[in-house]
Every structure is written in structure tokens, then in C-alpha cells.
Amino acid sequence: MxxxxxxxxxxxxxxxxxxxxxxxxxxxxxxxxxxxxxxxxxxxxxxxxxxxxxxxxxxxxxxxxxxxxxxxxxxxxxxxxxxxxxxxxxxxxxxxxxxxxxxxxxxxxxxxxxxxxxxxxxxxGPNRPPLAGIEDFENRSVFYMVTRKEALRGKRVVVAGGGDSALDWSILLADVAAQVLVVHRRDKFRGAPDSVARLHALAEAGKVELVTPYQLHGLEGAGGQLSAVTVATLEGEVRRLEADVLLPFFGLxxxxxxxxxxxxxxxxxxxxxxxxxxxxxxxxxxxxxxxxxxxxxxxxxxxxxxxxxxxxxxxxxxxxxxxxxxxxxxxxxxxxxx
The missing domain is CATH 3.50.50.60 (FAD/NAD(P)-binding domain)
Structure with a gap:
């Protein structure tokens, strides 16, 4: 000692x-x-x-x-x-x-x-979504945090989650990313009321797309780079979202x-x-x-x-x-x- x-x-x-x-x-x-x-x-x-x-x-x-x-x-x-x-x-x-x-x-x-x-x-540590093969994409095109938003400029970004982090980053990336799609299992979000209002305003303006009520279902891509994220409803309806980056925000x-x-x-x-x-x-x-x-x-x-x-x-x-x-x-x- x-x-x-x-x-x-x-x-x-x-x-x-x-x-x-x-x-x-x-x-x-x-x-x-x-x-x-x-x-x-x-x-x-x-x-x-x-x-x-x-x-x-x-x-x-x-x-x-x-x-x-x-x-x-x-x-x-x-x-x-x-x-x-x-x-x-x-x-x-x-x-x-x-x-x-x-x-x-x-x-x-x-x-x-x-x-x-x-x-x-x-x-x-982040709560990792239970998606097959997600480890292959982590820190390359799947990120649990954003340290520099400029790195996402021009990217097709899927944000998953309904809390404050998901809402905040969806709002911040709306003018940076080429496309922001927000995936949440419910139509209602859990974030601060002002953030929810701003998110809906951006959706109405066509700057973000709300993909609800859907949950993450699968990942497509190769070599650590995503090409698409699949999402599904509770009834089993599957939708494919072309994407470069996935940001899952399910808390710590x-x-x-x-x-x-x-x-x-x-x-x-x-x-x-x-x-x-x-x-x-x-x-x-x-x-x-x-x-x-x-x-x-x-x-x-x-x-x-x-x-x-x-x-x-x-x-x-x-x-x-x-x-x-x-x-x-x-x-x-x-x-x-x-």
C-alpha cells in the first residue's frame, strides 16, 4: 500500500x-x-x-x-x-x-x-436491445451515446426510445442528419412535455419521422456497417428502415x-x-x-x-x-x- x-x-x-x-x-x-x-x-x-x-x-x-x-x-x-x-x-x-x-x-x-x-x-452502462448480432455493429454504426453530433451529419439515423435522451437527440439531429426516424413502441413519449411538443412540431414539418407503435426487430448490414433496421408491431407487422446509424436509448x-x-x-x-x-x-x-x-x-x-x-x-x-x-x-x- x-x-x-x-x-x-x-x-x-x-x-x-x-x-x-x-x-x-x-x-x-x-x-x-x-x-x-x-x-x-x-x-x-x-x-x-x-x-x-x-x-x-x-x-x-x-x-x-x-x-x-x-x-x-x-x-x-x-x-x-x-x-x-x-x-x-x-x-x-x-x-x-x-x-x-x-x-x-x-x-x-x-x-x-x-x-x-x-x-x-x-x-x-447502456441497456442493450436484444437484437441478434448487434455486437458486430456496436461503436461502428450502433452507438449508445453521441459525443460529436457532426459525425452524424448527412447520415440516415434511427433513434430508438421514448425518454428524454431519445427525444433530445432526435431534436438536435433534425438539422444535422439526412433523415431522423424515431422508433417507439407507443404513440406517447415519456420525455419532458416541451421536448414532446418540439418533436411533434418537427414531425409535422417533415424534419423527423415518428415510427410508432413499433419496436426494434433486426439489423441488416455487413462489416459493422448498417444498411437497414427492421422494426415490428406487437401484431407482427414488419417494416424496413434504411439506415446508416442506430441510436438505441433505453436508459442505463x-x-x-x-x-x-x-x-x-x-x-x-x-x-x-x-x-x-x-x-x-x-x-x-x-x-x-x-x-x-x-x-x-x-x-x-x-x-x-x-x-x-x-x-x-x-x-x-x-x-x-x-x-x-x-x-x-x-x-x-x-x-x-x-
């Missing part, structure tokens, strides 16, 4: 909420080490949809996911966080003095007064991975926390963002931001015992050094 890095707070997860937790801790003069299994900061925003616009970040009527991550990294920079990227946290153990020892699969160990788990949905499969073995109170695939403090069932361990749950929680990035602030304030007496926290707004205090 390597000599542990000693810090105030270890943050597990470098997604948007984990990055904002660095800022909130820094504002309270607490140093952070950040660990993430991915090779760069950003979590799902960077890995799954860097070009996807986000509309509900305060002060940003529209911001692409990658741009949001860039701004959050910049916001955290004054507090000089140490990043341990491309490493998955495997162990979490409480020490006799009450501090926590965090260990990664790469052999890195971090000794921290408190830990913030901001691991998003944990280990994640969630797996807590090693987190499930850390002895924290869980609620299904989430960590149960106290809403006021983001505290878990283990003293000194806090959870924020999508991985954390409590009654009536709204799964929004801004909710995670608020949880990060609550966690930082709850952690302060663990890092600075006996010191009274005199809360000041950032407009008054500025950005302190740590």
Missing part, C-alpha cells in the same frame, strides 16, 4: 456535483482530493453527452454539458484540488481516530476527515459496484441520506447527487449542487473542530485561499 495522501475531504466522483463540492468545501477552507473511474472530469456529462445542451442550470439559458464541466473545473481551480482519474475506489475503511481511508484499485490511498460520495449512478443499467459493500444504508440502488446535511448512515460519510436519495427528491443537477453545499457545511466541524463557522455570502467573502 502506498503512503496515504492526507487531506480534509475525499470526493468520490468528478461529475458536475462532485466538482461543485470542491468549490463548496474550498469556500470553507477545506482541501479536497477527487477520485473518478473515468479518465477526465465530467462524469456522464463528459462520457455520454458532451454536446448535449442543458437548459436548467441557473444563469445559463442553454449550456452544453462539456462547457458546464469546463466552467465547474475552472470554478474549483482556486482551491487546487488533487485529481486521481482513471481509478475506481475499491475500499473505504474507518480508522481508529475517526478519519477515513479511501483505497483505489490503482493502489492510491487517501486519508480524509470526511468523504463525499458523488458517484452519479455508480458504475453505469445501474450498478453500485464496490459502494454496495461499504456498509452504508441503501434504498434500492441509491444511498439513503439526511436531506438537511447529506449525511449517510456512517459518521463522516456524505452522499450527494444522483446516487443519494431521500423522500420526494428531485433528480436535477441543481439539487445536487444544493446537497454539495449542505454536505460541506456539515463537514466543517469535522475538519475544524472547535471553530465556529461564521457564514458569509460569496459576494462578501470572495474566494478564500485554503
Amino acid at each position: 502506498s503512503t496515504p495522501h492526507r487531506t480534509d475531504v475525499a470526493i468520490i466522483g468528478a461529475g458536475p456535483v462532485g466538482l461543485f463540492a470542491v468549490f463548496e468545501c474550498g469556500m470553507l477552507k477545506m482541501r479536497c482530493h477527487v477520485i473518478d473511474a473515468l479518465g477526465e472530469p465530467g462524469g456522464q456529462c463528459a462520457a455520454l453527452y458532451p454536446e448535449k445542451p442543458i437548459y436548467d442550470i441557473p444563469g445559463h439559458p442553454r449550456i452544453e454539458a462539456a462547457q458546464l464541466i469546463d466552467r465547474l473545473v475552472e470554478q474549483a481551480e482556486p482551491f487546487a484540488p488533487t485529481y486521481h482519474l482513471g481509478q475506481q475506489v475499491e475500499t473505504l475503511a474507518r480508522q481508529p481516530d475517526g478519519r477515513w481511508l479511501v483505497g483505489t484499485g490503482a493502489g492510491t490511498t487517501i486519508d480524509a476527515a470526511a468523504v463525499i460520495v458523488a458517484a452519479g449512478v455508480g458504475a453505469f 443499467s445501474m450498478n453500485l459496484g464496490p459502494i454496495a459493500n461499504w456498509g452504508l444504508a441503501l434504498d434500492k440502488h441509491h444511498i439513503a441520506i439526511d436531506q438537511a446535511t447529506a449525511a449517510t448512515s456512517a459518521p463522516g460519510i456524505f452522499a450527494v447527487g444522483d446516487i443519494a436519495t431521500y423522500p420526494h427528491k428531485l433528480k436535477l443537477i441543481l439539487t445536487g449542487f444544493a446537497e454539495a453545499a449542505s454536505a460541506a457545511h456539515a463537514i466543517y466541524p469535522l475538519v475544524h473542530p472547535g471553530e465556529v463557522l461564521h457564514f458569509e455570502y460569496s459576494t462578501t467573502a470572495g474566494v478564500p485561499g485554503v
Whole structure:
């Protein structure tokens, strides 16, 4: 085992909420080490949809996911966080003095007064549609994420799914792809009402075609390149859609991975926390963002931001015992050094 890095707070997860937790801790003069299994900061925003616009970040009527991550990294920079990227946290153990020892699969160990788990949905992967031979086309003409929409310019694209991701990408690709066909097993979509309205408006304008009620049935092509996607109704009516690319958006499969073995109170695939403090069932361990749950929680990035602030304030007496926290707004205090 390597000599542990000693810090105030270890943050597990470098997604948007984990990055904002660095800022909130820094504002309270607490140093952070950040660990993430991915090779760069950003979590799902960077890995799954860097070009996807986000509309509900305060002060940003529209911001692409990658741009949001860039701004959050910049916001955290004054507090000089140490990043341990491309490493998955495997162990979490409480020490006799009450501090926590965090260990990664790469052999890195971090000794921290408190830990913030901001691991998003944990280990994640796409839900693969049960189509024969789909593996031969994956990452060549079947993609579970879009990292650069320009790569689809002029392509015939079939989007499968009825949730927000399917709707968002159908809308975004309407002016990029040569053709966008949206396959869904029902006539009604599950996405946000505004997105549903925009999709129907594009369909009426002839910019997308709604292929409903159909489900994916088969793939045609060779050498990893699609030539067509077949779809079928529940009654067995089959239709052939000429296509260059298939984007199946059926959500992510969630797996807590090693987190499930850390002895924290869980609620299904989430960590149960106290809403006021983001505290878990283990003293000194806090959870924020999508991985954390409590009654009536709204799964929004801004909710995670608020949880990060609550966690930082709850952690302060663990890092600075006996010191009274005199809360000041950032407009008054500025950005302190740590």
C-alpha cells in the first residue's frame, strides 16, 4: 500500500456535483482530493453527452454539458484540488481516530476527515436491445451515446426510445442528419412535455419521422456497417428502415459496484441520506447527487449542487473542530485561499 495522501475531504466522483463540492468545501477552507473511474472530469456529462445542451442550470439559458464541466473545473481551480482519474475506489475503511481511508484499485490511498460520495449512478452502462448480432455493429454504426453530433451529419439515423435522451437527440439531429426516424413502441413519449411538443412540431414539418407503435426487430448490414433496421408491431407487422446509424436509448443499467459493500444504508440502488446535511448512515460519510436519495427528491443537477453545499457545511466541524463557522455570502467573502 502506498503512503496515504492526507487531506480534509475525499470526493468520490468528478461529475458536475462532485466538482461543485470542491468549490463548496474550498469556500470553507477545506482541501479536497477527487477520485473518478473515468479518465477526465465530467462524469456522464463528459462520457455520454458532451454536446448535449442543458437548459436548467441557473444563469445559463442553454449550456452544453462539456462547457458546464469546463466552467465547474475552472470554478474549483482556486482551491487546487488533487485529481486521481482513471481509478475506481475499491475500499473505504474507518480508522481508529475517526478519519477515513479511501483505497483505489490503482493502489492510491487517501486519508480524509470526511468523504463525499458523488458517484452519479455508480458504475453505469447502456441497456442493450436484444437484437441478434448487434455486437458486430456496436461503436461502428450502433452507438449508445453521441459525443460529436457532426459525425452524424448527412447520415440516415434511427433513434430508438421514448425518454428524454431519445427525444433530445432526435431534436438536435433534425438539422444535422439526412433523415431522423424515431422508433417507439407507443404513440406517447415519456420525455419532458416541451421536448414532446418540439418533436411533434418537427414531425409535422417533415424534419423527423415518428415510427410508432413499433419496436426494434433486426439489423441488416455487413462489416459493422448498417444498411437497414427492421422494426415490428406487437401484431407482427414488419417494416424496413434504411439506415446508416442506430441510436438505441433505453436508459442505463445501474450498478453500485464496490459502494454496495461499504456498509452504508441503501434504498434500492441509491444511498439513503439526511436531506438537511447529506449525511449517510456512517459518521463522516456524505452522499450527494444522483446516487443519494431521500423522500420526494428531485433528480436535477441543481439539487445536487444544493446537497454539495449542505454536505460541506456539515463537514466543517469535522475538519475544524472547535471553530465556529461564521457564514458569509460569496459576494462578501470572495474566494478564500485554503
